[in-house]
Amino acid sequence: MRSEDLTSERSHGGPIGGAVIELRSVSRTFGTNSVLRDLLIGESGCGKSVMLKLIMGMMEPSSGEISWYGRSLKSRREEEVHRDRLSFGYLFQSAALFDSLTVFENIAFGLRQNTRMSELQITHIVHDRLRDVGLPTSASSKKPAELSGGMKKRVGLARALALSPEIVLYDEPTTGLDPIMTDIINELILRTRERQPVTSIVVTHEMATVRKVADRVVMLYPLTRLRHDEPQIVFEGTAEEAFHSPDPRVSQFVHGQARERLQELAAA
Amino acid sequence: MASVPLIKPRETPIHLLGQLIVNAIVALGDLALFAQSVARSMLSGLPRSSVMTQSFYEVGVCSIPVVMVTGLFIGMVLAVQGYDQFHFMRMESKLGAAINASLVRELGPTLAAVMLAGRVGSSMAAELGTMRVTEQIDALRALGANPIQYLVVPRFLACFLLIPLLTAVADAIGILGGWLIGTQVMGISSFYWWLHSRQFIAIYDVNCGLMKSFFFGAAIAVISCHQGFHCGAGAEGVGRASTQSFVQSFVAILILDFFLGMFQSSLYYVLWPDPVSLF
Numbered sequence: 001m002r003s004e005d006l007t008s009e010r011s012h013g014g015p016i017g018g019a020v021i022e023l024r025s026v027s028r029t030f031g032t033n034s035v036l037r038d039l040l041i042g043e044s045g046c047g048k049s050v051m052l053k054l055i056m057g058m059m060e061p062s063s064g065e066i067s068w069y070g071r072s073l074k075s076r077r078e079e080e081v082h083r084d085r086l087s088f089g090y091l092f093q094s095a096a097l098f099d100s101l102t103v104f105e106n107i108a109f110g111l112r113q114n115t116r117m118s119e120l121q122i123t124h125i126v127h128d129r130l131r132d133v134g135l136p137t138s139a140s141s142k143k144p145a146e147l148s149g150g151m152k153k154r155v156g157l158a159r160a161l162a163l164s165p166e167i168v169l170y171d172e173p174t175t176g177l178d179p180i181m182t183d184i185i186n187e188l189i190l191r192t193r194e195r196q197p198v199t200s201i202v203v204t205h206e207m208a209t210v211r212k213v214a215d216r217v218v219m220l221y222p223l224t225r226l227r228h229d230e231p232q233i234v235f236e237g238t239a240e241e242a243f244h245s246p247d248p249r250v251s252q253f254v255h256g257q258a259r260e261r262l263q264e265l266a267a268a
Numbered sequence: 269m270a271s272v273p274l275i276k277p278r279e280t281p282i283h284l285l286g287q288l289i290v291n292a293i294v295a296l297g298d299l300a301l302f303a304q305s306v307a308r309s310m311l312s313g314l315p316r317s318s319v320m321t322q323s324f325y326e327v328g329v330c331s332i333p334v335v336m337v338t339g340l341f342i343g344m345v346l347a348v349q350g351y352d353q354f355h356f357m358r359m360e361s362k363l364g365a366a367i368n369a370s371l372v373r374e375l376g377p378t379l380a381a382v383m384l385a386g387r388v389g390s391s392m393a394a395e396l397g398t399m400r401v402t403e404q405i406d407a408l409r410a411l412g413a414n415p416i417q418y419l420v421v422p423r424f425l426a427c428f429l430l431i432p433l434l435t436a437v438a439d440a441i442g443i444l445g446g447w448l449i450g451t452q453v454m455g456i457s458s459f460y461w462w463l464h465s466r467q468f469i470a471i472y473d474v475n476c477g478l479m480k481s482f483f484f485g486a487a488i489a490v491i492s493c494h495q496g497f498h499c500g501a502g503a504e505g506v507g508r509a510s511t512q513s514f515v516q517s518f519v520a521i522l523i524l525d526f527f528l529g530m531f532q533s534s535l536y537y538v539l540w541p542d543p544v545s546l547f
Contacts, residue, residue, distance in 0.1 A: 058409050082412055090410040096403035100322075110411040112316070159411070 042220035089160030097144040104140035129158035150181035323422035339438030343445030364461035365468035381484035385517035389492035393513035396496025431485030
């Protein structure tokens with residue numbers, strides 16, 4: 001999977017003009033040779049989640065290219081994109097469970113939609129996935145509104161894994177969770193790879209997640225803080241290297257230091 | 269790459285009017301493209317029957333009470349309002365014909381559609397809008413489903429097929445309400461009430477009203493789902509989508525009603541050059 005010099009624009013408000021999200025010179029290859037856990041870190045609004053949606057083919061880059069298995073998304077037919085997208089699992093930031101469906105129906109959704117499995121087979125898989133994420137099968141009849149934040153994330157993970165994807169994308173999987181639940185989710189990400197050979201791409205702000213989960217760390221920097229010719233990826237390496245990086249932009253982020261930002265806020 | 273407006277709009281009334289027209293054309297084009305993608309998705313296959321049943325139940329069965337109440341009161345109000353005018357001309361016995369004709373041709377379909385735009389359309393826009401802002405529509409896509417096919421097609425078919433049936437219910441209950449007030453309260457003869465109704469109203473009139481409601485149903489579904497799919501962020505965005513869906517559906521119903529009414533009248537005079545007169 002490869003993304004090359006992406007530029008994505010998203011306008012809000014009217015048909016003309018509006019705010020823009022842009023990723024500049026983001027060239028990255030994920031999961032070509034080995035099954036790895038790539039962590040994508042960076043400040044809010046720098047385009048991490050947009051990057052995941054671009055990778056999934058859920059947003060079209062206005063320039064640049066996304067390739068799956070060596071073939072550009074642009075050269076694929078729509079049905080082909082739909083089919084190949086099933087190689088991906090996606091855990092949404094808000095879990096994005098379907099409100100009107102039960103936990104069971106949420107997890108079974110992809111199986112019912114894309115396979116000809118019998119209900120018995122689907123039930124087995126759903127119960128297996130629930131066990132994998134540490135939820136009792138009795139939770140399967142609950143509606144998402146009855147679940148806590150951590151349970152929603154775990155059901156979201158179970159749903160993302162139901163179709164046995166080769167690549168799992170996690171969009172801020174631990175945001176808004178308490179430290180214990182954060183660790184549980186981190187453990188689940190680790191266990192997922194132990195159970196099946198998946199490449200994981202995790203977008204996160206949590207340094208605990210970076211320390212625990214990452215094989216490789218990629219840091220995106222906000223475009224507004226870069227010169228026109230600077231690439232948006234400012235760091236690429238292991239978690240340990242990230243924490244000892246001499247680059248002030250990286251060390252400021254990983255150590256959570258406000259520094260000059262307070263003055264900037266006051267000036268604004 | 270940042271998109272920059274090519275021309276900075278100047279704040280004169282002419283420029284504002286121009287901007288308004290451009291925005292309206294862009295919005296209309298967007299709506300047409302959305303309708304096209306709904307038609308394409310519908311041709312490529314229908315969602316599972318359980319998904320369709322749920323939409324049909326919510327649009328059809330759950331709307332019956334509100335449509336019955338609407339129809340009943342339209343009929344009763346027409347009887348109360350019309351009685352004095354017809355009594356003044358000593359034509360009370362023909363009041364039923366006038367009420368029933370206006371109900372089946374115009375008021376039944378239009379007011380039922382307006383009520384359904386409020387009940388069904390706003391609810392669809394709010395539901396789809398909430399799904400959009402909570403990333404559920406993205407989740408559908410991630411799980412290999414086509415959101416238009418899964419979410420819009422069942423709602424479109426439910427509105428397109430069931431709103432005419434609900435209109436027929438509104439017509440029937442409205443006729444009953446008019447008859448109830450006209451004959452039981454105002455004392456008009458029931459025999460003449462139905463006799464004049466039969467003479468003046470043809471099956472063509474009933475079909476005209478029902479035909480309109482197919483268009484109204486399609487317009488409500490496309491506009492409401494489009495608003496839901498393109499709603500802005502947060503609770504404010506969902507609220508605005510819901511309001512806009514009702515306002516736009518209402519305007520669309522009135523505009524469609526005018527043009528369909530003109531077309532149907534012209535067609536009537538082509539088919540039957542000597543129309544039946546009430547007088």
